[in-house]
Amino acid sequence: MAPTIAPVPKDLKKRFQTPRQEMPAQDPIARGKNFQEVTLGLEAEAAKLEAYRCIYCKEPECVQGCPVGIDIPGFLHEVEKGNFAEALGILKSTNLLPAICGRVCPQEEQCESLCKTGKSKGNRPVAIGRVERFLADWERAGGIAKPVEVAPPTGKKVAVVGSGPAGLACAADLAKLGHKVIVFEAFHKPGGVLVYGIPEFRLPKAIVAKEIANLEKMGVDIVCDFAVGLTATIEDLQKAFDAIFVATGAGLPYFMDLPGENLGGIYSANEYLTRVNLMGAFDPEHNDTPVVRGKNVVVVGGGNVAMDAARTALRLGAEKVRLVYRRSHDEMPAREEEIEHAEEEGIDFTLLTTPVRYLGDDKGRVVAVECRKMELGEPGPDGRRKPVEVAGSEHQFPADVVVVSIGNGPNPLVPRTTPGLETKKGKIVARDGSGRTSMKGVFAGGDIVLGAATVILAMGAGRQAAASIHEYLQTGTW
């Protein structure tokens, strides 16, 4: 959608002087002991004030910073006037999951990084993500209840494999166009990383459940406990469906192959977070699935996943949570807000350090991590300075739980069981903009194509694929 161009208002100065509205949050000490959401969301008046900080640029660059090109000025202008329903309509015409994106998108690197308000001296960008979240929460709280309009049935059937943001976004668009959509999910609950990875204190699961319930209201069927490639192959699905969208994500945990890495108490972030989030290990009163609750927890890594693991460990009662990362603070790939939250909560950042081996007791449980110091050397091909080990700098930290959060590879299940599907380094090869793979009628998108990326990119890929699936279903041309 083309961004709204509105006449520049006269009160620019006043707009510039309005301070960025702070996000209310739970007290850091209290929140370190519970799994409730950390940030509390803006109130309506604060949201209006925040939207008022938009200065009506002629060429709103924020829109270019958004991977799905939301009409940001458009919805801000409506919020400013208090027209929340209209604002929501504008937002939702490009972003189907605003309650989720408003919480987890790296806005500071995307839309907000290009905001002109933020470029002026002493000022900070409009908190676009916070206003987005406000609108979504306002809707959920009963602001409006407009059922989504669904086109008459086309008689075409589409299988969506995987129920993360890519799969959900694709399913919603296809259902709106009148196609019959069945989503297949290997886990017993849909949502992908949104339910098993990202913790409750950052993204309440009730929000994801609500989005999924909306999808079901639109006629989408979700079949859980169904692993495509095993329960049925892509070839089997081809016989029953007119098109297939593969959105199986990046669910292959990397380990470092260090001595002692298979000791008890050493987890991949996927396992640790799945036990806690999906299987409810934080609440042993109601759930059987256990997780080792350490006193001294070491988390290896510096991305969002590592922050989530560290903050989860704290909430499970750890006395000391140490995050070990091989580069410095500036290179950490996690969102700045998450790093700040983790620091406030008392996570110890042990930077320029890497684990080299794990030590265990006679029962085979981890008791310590041996690390080595690192220095930043010359910039590598990605522009980041390469860490180099400092010889003779070995030292040990006590640890009864270690969470390895150094990244994930593409989920291998579908590539491995689908001969004829072209892949590159384990990722499914899909054409830019359409998601078409090397197999006729099979589309792919999200982390399985991009590698571990973001919710909004996965969603964008799902929507693009939906548009191109629709075209394929109508024309039959590949």
Add this chain to the structure above:
Amino acid sequence: MELLKQSFELLEKRELAPKVNLYKVRAPQVARARKAGQFVIIRVCEGSERIPLTIADADPVAGTVTLVVQEVGSTTARMAQVKVGERFADLLGPLGAPTHVAKIGTVVCVGGGIGIAPVHPIAQALKAAGNRVIGVLAARNTGLLFFRDEMRKACDEVRVWTDDGSEGKKGLATDAIKEIQAEVGQIAEVVAIGPVPMMKFVSKLTKELGIKTQVSLNPVMVDGTGMCGGCRVSVDGKSKFVCVDGPEFDGHQVDFDELSRRQAIYKEDERRAMERLVKEVR
């Protein structure tokens, strides 16, 4: 293709031995797709764990899978409370790589205790491929044995061994292998499934005897599709994910001691889960 929501109804339940039950569950997709050596992950109800169980048998026409389960802790105890006509919350499968089946000659399939159930479909498949299959059922005592008739059907010959001599010959699974080797001379392969110590000692013996040996490993699992790495074991010094790379491996290369230690990580939590179950039932 069946595209309806699945419902995993319990159609039949039978006690085979004390604390060992057979469950026949409706799961048409799984019944159709499964091959020997594969397993399912089941979740009994809301709040219970995801546990892996081998598909002991399946009927693709009737759309059922058969599981044989030993009650060892809270989840298997919860399972035992489910009545015919009720449903399991979730059943995912078939998981794992199917057994590699080829015509190789005389194969000895050893099932130790509950391992008799998972060895059964493998014996079936190996016999169907034209091998001579000798089944060995081994248990502490006669009360713990089951599937005698099923195994006789699946194998060319079945031998029974008990630790205390209460049925068949007195001795361990390893004694059975020594005896068979002495009689038939050339054993092409041993498939051994049972408690970790049994698989460990069988593998030790067959390594000395130079007989290729497959074992089926049972680490703690979560997803069963390769996304958590919780099921990793060391095979030939390398980490493998049992749920996707296995569950069968070359017994001569498995680090059984590491597997035992990893299985025991949650001892304390398991006790707590059991207490919760006991409280609920009362």
